[in-house]
Amino acid sequence: MITRRRFLAYSAGACACVFSVPEISAAMADTGPHLRFPSAPRERIAIASYPFRDFIVSKGETPSASKMEVKDFAAHVNAKFNIRKIEPWSEHFQSLDPKYLGEIRSAVKKVDGAIVNIAVDGKASPYAVDRGERDRAVAFAKQWVDAAAAVGSPSIRTNIPATKDSHPDVERTAASLKVVADYASTRSVVVNLENDNPAVEDPFFLINVIKSVGSPWLHALPDFGNTLAHFDEQHAYRGIDAMFAYAYNICHVKETEVPENARAVHVDLARTFGYLKQHGYAGYCSMEWDSPGVPYEGTRQLIDKTVRYL
Numbered sequence: 001m002i003t004r005r006r007f008l009a010y011s012a013g014a015c016a017c018v019f020s021v022p023e024i025s026a027a028m029a030d031t032g033p034h035l036r037f038p039s040a041p042r043e044r045i046a047i048a049s050y051p052f053r054d055f056i057v058s059k060g061e062t063p064s065a066s067k068m069e070v071k072d073f074a075a076h077v078n079a080k081f082n083i084r085k086i087e088p089w090s091e092h093f094q095s096l097d098p099k100y101l102g103e104i105r106s107a108v109k110k111v112d113g114a115i116v117n118i119a120v121d122g123k124a125s126p127y128a129v130d131r132g133e134r135d136r137a138v139a140f141a142k143q144w145v146d147a148a149a150a151v152g153s154p155s156i157r158t159n160i161p162a163t164k165d166s167h168p169d170v171e172r173t174a175a176s177l178k179v180v181a182d183y184a185s186t187r188s189v190v191v192n193l194e195n196d197n198p199a200v201e202d203p204f205f206l207i208n209v210i211k212s213v214g215s216p217w218l219h220a221l222p223d224f225g226n227t228l229a230h231f232d233e234q235h236a237y238r239g240i241d242a243m244f245a246y247a248y249n250i251c252h253v254k255e256t257e258v259p260e261n262a263r264a265v266h267v268d269l270a271r272t273f274g275y276l277k278q279h280g281y282a283g284y285c286s287m288e289w290d291s292p293g294v295p296y297e298g299t300r301q302l303i304d305k306t307v308r309y310l
């Protein structure tokens with residue numbers, strides 16, 4: 001199979017500038033998240049750092065004059081696109097040290113911005129037969145829940161990596177993610193699942209996991225293009241439609257997707273935004289331009305089209 005990912009705050013205010021993520025009681029956690037989302041189309045837009053990975057220092061990489069640090073990304077997209085909300089990728093964090101995370105939060109706050117989600121990629125699978133691997137997956141996700149609270153993000157997207165000892169398993173995945181969701185509820189952080197990897201993150205597999213967990217803190221993150229890149233159109237659009245029924249605060253907007261060693265696919269934006277509206281989705285739309293070449297002009301066009309469709 002071709003794999004992808006190449007690699008609340010109870011109130012965010014009407015413009016959702018910076019989220020405050022306090023510890024909350026068990027009784028409050030049971031009620032689920034209560035984010036307030038802006039209604040103006042442009043205020044609902046965020047920029048993902050993943051498409052700009054050639055311009056951002058990655059974990060373990062030596063900083064250079066040609067690459068910015070993730071803490072400067074909010075200021076950068078504000079200057080380039082007049083957008084102040086971002087969705088950083090976990091590989092762009094140099095560490096999870098509290099001081100470092102505090103610097104990121106301060107830098108975002110300085111431009112009156114907000115982190116609306118962190119896209120988190122780990123290596124341990126939550127459905128592995130090996131209990132040790134499942135425990136590592138849970139511990140990894142919990143670490144990033146804490147990081148989200150520290151930088152003021154209302155949510156994380158955790159991935160579901162494949163494992164060598166098992167095919168995808170709803171029961172084991174749900175058991176692992178219930179532990180993560182229960183922990184996330186105590187930090188007022190939402191956990192999202194994206195249709196990201198065709199081998200293990202098919203929309204309907206994710207929906208079965210979400211339904212099995214049954215937590216208001218576990219939701220879907222619909223990506224406009226990922227499933228379309230690996231399945232037939234009927235399955236892909238049925239999947240994105242179904243995912244929006246379980247989405248809460250974040251989705252990924254794409255117009256094209258270029259799978260490895262395969263032809264590019266083109267998203268029917270009108271159709272996909274139609275599903276978004278039919279399900280009353282009120283959360284953020286993160287721009288994730290995912291085509292070859294420099295991402296700036298593509299992202300600018302995607303912003304304009306998203307504003308129009310919203």
